[in-house]
Amino acid sequence: xxxxxxxxxxxxxxxxxxxxxxxxxxxxxxxxxxxxxxxxxxxxxxxxxxxxxxxxxxxxxxxxxxxxxxxxxxxxxxxxxxxxxxxxxxxxxxxxxxxxxxxxxxxxxxxxxxxxxxxxxxxxxxxxxxxxxxxxxxxxxxxxxxxxxxxxxxxxxxxxxxxxxxxxxxxxxxxxxxxxxxxxxxxxxxxxxxxxxxxxxxxxxxxxxxxxxxxxxxxxxxxxxxxxxxxxxxxxxxxxxxxxxxxxxxxxxxxxxxxxxxxxxxxxxxxxxxxxxxxxxxxxxxxxxxxxxxxxxxxxxxxxxxxxxxxxxxxxxxxx
Amino acid sequence: xxxxxxxxxxxxxxxxxxxxxxxxxxxxxxxxxxxxxxxxxxxxxxxxxxxxxxxxxxxxxxxxxxxxxxxxxxxxxxxxxxxxxxxxxxxxxxxxxxxxxxxxxxxxxxxxxxxxxxxxxxxxxxxxxxxxxxxxxxxxxxxxxxxxxxxxxxxxxxxxxxxxxxxxxxxxxxxxxxxxxxxxxxxxxxxxxxxxxxxxxxxxxxxxxxxxxxxxxxxxxxxxxxxxxxxxxxxxxxxxxxxxxxxxxxxxxxxxxxxxxxxxxxxxxxxxxxxxxxxxxxxxxxxxx
Numbered sequence: 001x002x003x004x005x006x007x008x009x010x011x012x013x014x015x016x017x018x019x020x021x022x023x024x025x026x027x028x029x030x031x032x033x034x035x036x037x038x039x040x041x042x043x044x045x046x047x048x049x050x051x052x053x054x055x056x057x058x059x060x061x062x063x064x065x066x067x068x069x070x071x072x073x074x075x076x077x078x079x080x081x082x083x084x085x086x087x088x089x090x091x092x093x094x095x096x097x098x099x100x101x102x103x104x105x106x107x108x109x110x111x112x113x114x115x116x117x118x119x120x121x122x123x124x125x126x127x128x129x130x131x132x133x134x135x136x137x138x139x140x141x142x143x144x145x146x147x148x149x150x151x152x153x154x155x156x157x158x159x160x161x162x163x164x165x166x167x168x169x170x171x172x173x174x175x176x177x178x179x180x181x182x183x184x185x186x187x188x189x190x191x192x193x194x195x196x197x198x199x200x201x202x203x204x205x206x207x208x209x210x211x212x213x214x215x216x217x218x219x220x221x222x223x224x225x226x227x228x229x230x231x232x233x234x235x236x237x238x239x240x241x242x243x244x245x246x247x248x249x250x251x252x253x254x255x256x257x258x259x260x261x262x263x264x265x266x267x268x269x270x271x272x273x274x275x276x277x278x279x280x281x282x283x284x285x286x287x288x289x290x291x292x293x294x295x296x297x298x299x300x301x302x303x304x305x306x307x308x309x310x311x312x313x314x315x316x317x318x319x320x
Numbered sequence: 321x322x323x324x325x326x327x328x329x330x331x332x333x334x335x336x337x338x339x340x341x342x343x344x345x346x347x348x349x350x351x352x353x354x355x356x357x358x359x360x361x362x363x364x365x366x367x368x369x370x371x372x373x374x375x376x377x378x379x380x381x382x383x384x385x386x387x388x389x390x391x392x393x394x395x396x397x398x399x400x401x402x403x404x405x406x407x408x409x410x411x412x413x414x415x416x417x418x419x420x421x422x423x424x425x426x427x428x429x430x431x432x433x434x435x436x437x438x439x440x441x442x443x444x445x446x447x448x449x450x451x452x453x454x455x456x457x458x459x460x461x462x463x464x465x466x467x468x469x470x471x472x473x474x475x476x477x478x479x480x481x482x483x484x485x486x487x488x489x490x491x492x493x494x495x496x497x498x499x500x501x502x503x504x505x506x507x508x509x510x511x512x513x514x515x516x517x518x519x520x521x522x523x524x525x526x527x528x529x530x531x532x533x534x535x536x537x538x539x540x541x542x543x544x545x546x547x548x549x550x551x552x553x554x555x556x557x558x559x560x561x562x563x564x565x566x567x568x569x570x571x572x573x574x575x576x577x578x579x580x581x582x583x584x585x586x587x588x589x590x591x592x593x594x595x596x597x598x599x600x601x602x603x604x605x606x607x608x609x
Contacts, residue, residue, distance in 0.1 A: 038427065041425065042427075044422065045433045048437070048496065049433065049437075051493050051496055052436055052437070052439050052440060052497070056439075056443075117343055117344065117347070118344075120340050120341075120343065120344070121343070121344035123340060124337050124341040125341070128333070129330070129333045129334045129337045130334075130337035130338060130340070131338060136341060136345070140344075143348065144553065145586065145590060146352065146356070147557050147583060147586060148557065149579045149582065150355075150356065150359055150579040150580060150583045151351070151352060151355035151356055151359060152355075153359055153572055153575060154355035154356075154359050154362070155351065155355050157358075158355070174347065174351050176343070177344060177346055177348075177350065178343065178344045179347045179348075179351040185550075196512075212333075212339075213336070213340075295443065298442050299442065307431075
């Protein structure tokens with residue numbers, strides 16, 4: 001009798017264990033380890049990735065289609081031959097070498113200056129004794145939410161008074177002080193980063209009698225690598241793509257960054273088509289070629305930096 | 321350590337702090353404080369730019385009146401856009417939140433997907449996205465495919481909301497494109513939750529569902545607010561936004577007034593968002609404790 005019970009209990013347990021094994025493989029020990037869950041995740045990822053990559057692929061394909069392929073309705077995704085004429089056309093329209101060097105100059109100097117100026121401000125707001133800290137924090141927040149349209153006209157007048165209007169300096173100058181495209185956001189990012197760092201370092205430095213600035217340059221700024229990377233990349237890309245400030249500040253001058261040149265191409269092409277100098281179906285591949293040429297430098301930068309960048313986003317500080 | 325020494329140390333530290341923040345403050349005065357005050361001043365004046373000097377004639381609230389009561393620009397262009405934004409904001413934030421939680425799982429190949437999901441950060445500003453929009457890339461076409469339009473008409477009837485809802489649904493892909501930075505912020509936020517919190521919850525036998533509601537969501541609530549604010553600001557400074565073409569260097573006084581009205585609307589918007597957020601947050605805090 002006793003034995004019977006024991007075996008039955010054993011049996012019950014073994015079947016239970018088997019069932020549990022199956023359940024664990026399919027559903028997972030935790031919800032996020034099961035097969036089903038993973039399949040669903042991958043499904044969502046792949047669909048969303050397709051949504052993101054589709055326009056880019058389309059751009060690449062359209063760009064290299066010859067006139068024959070463009071008219072041929074059977075050709076949608078795979079061109080019969082790679083034709084680079086549209087890209088060359090776009091290159092000429094964009095005045096590529098000149099616009100590219102202007103864009104690179106502005107974007108790189110803005111990104112570097114942002115790292116320096118916003119880093120200083122962010123560090124001060126995170127760690128130092130700043131008089132009226134609360135007020136200044138509020139001002140940073142205000143700077144973040146004010147649309148540039150509100151202050152653009154007086155800024156233009158100011159630049160005109162200084163005789164800088166139409167000069168490329170107008171686009172770099174604000175970033176020296178931590179302004180410019182989304183400058184306030186970068187201050188917030190740096191502040192966020194520095195406030196997660198351990199305090200022991202500063203205390204040690206203070207006891208040793210190091211000055212704050214020297215300590216910052218020697219220790220804190222190098223530590224901020226993840227934040228620097230994020231700000232560098234964002235600042236570069238956003239400044240690169242920005243057309244609003246250049247349009248407002250450069251106005252009539254002939255020097256234009258790429259993104260701004262790109263926005264003029266539309267109207268240029270329409271004029272060409274109207275004058276009969278260009279068949280209509282060629283406008284789009286040329287536009288695609290231009291888009292590609294504009295995107296290419298930030299894209300290369302991103303592909304180089306993305307590994308470190310993704311890690312930087314992962315790492316919020318030294319301590320877990 | 322005499323008291324005097326302590327005081328001077330404190331003072332010198334304050335000085336150091338001021339030194340660090342000084343460049344930013346100078347910038348604030350030059351690029352924001354002064355222009356802000358000046359544009360407010362201009363909005364009450366007619367500005368005539370003559371070759372030698374600029375003449376300001378005081379006109380009071382004439383321009384504000386004009387914009388608010390006698391012009392169609394504000395209402396015809398801005399209001400529909402605001403309606404779209406109202407729908408887009410929750411969609412963007414919720415989508416970004418879901419995706420970031422998924423990307424945070426320890427899956428093989430997640431780095432590849434992350435790299436793809438950050439792509440919009442690079443493209444979603446400027447002329448390139450505009451050319452996507454003009455191509456009709458933002459259109460999924462599922463409204464036509466599943467005849468959702470018909471159902472929508474049944475639900476919303478002729479209310480002014482029908483059109484913006486349809487626009488947003490139609491441009492669903494674009495909504496995904498807008499959420500690059502938001503995904504990033506959420507992932508950074510998820511990294512700040514310590515793994516020990518999850519482990520202890522698991523040992524206590526909490527289900528994943530409970531873990532999400534009790535640990536993940538409360539820890540992420542500041543990031544949700546941050547993202548809401550970011551999205552509002554982003555939507556309102558976006559190049560496709562109709563107001564941007566309205567404010568140009570034509571009539572300085574009129575345009576300054578328009579910019580200020582616009583800014584006021586954004587502030588009201590942000591106020592409402594923060595209010596709703598704090599309401600919900602308080603409710604949740606009550607439940608959790």
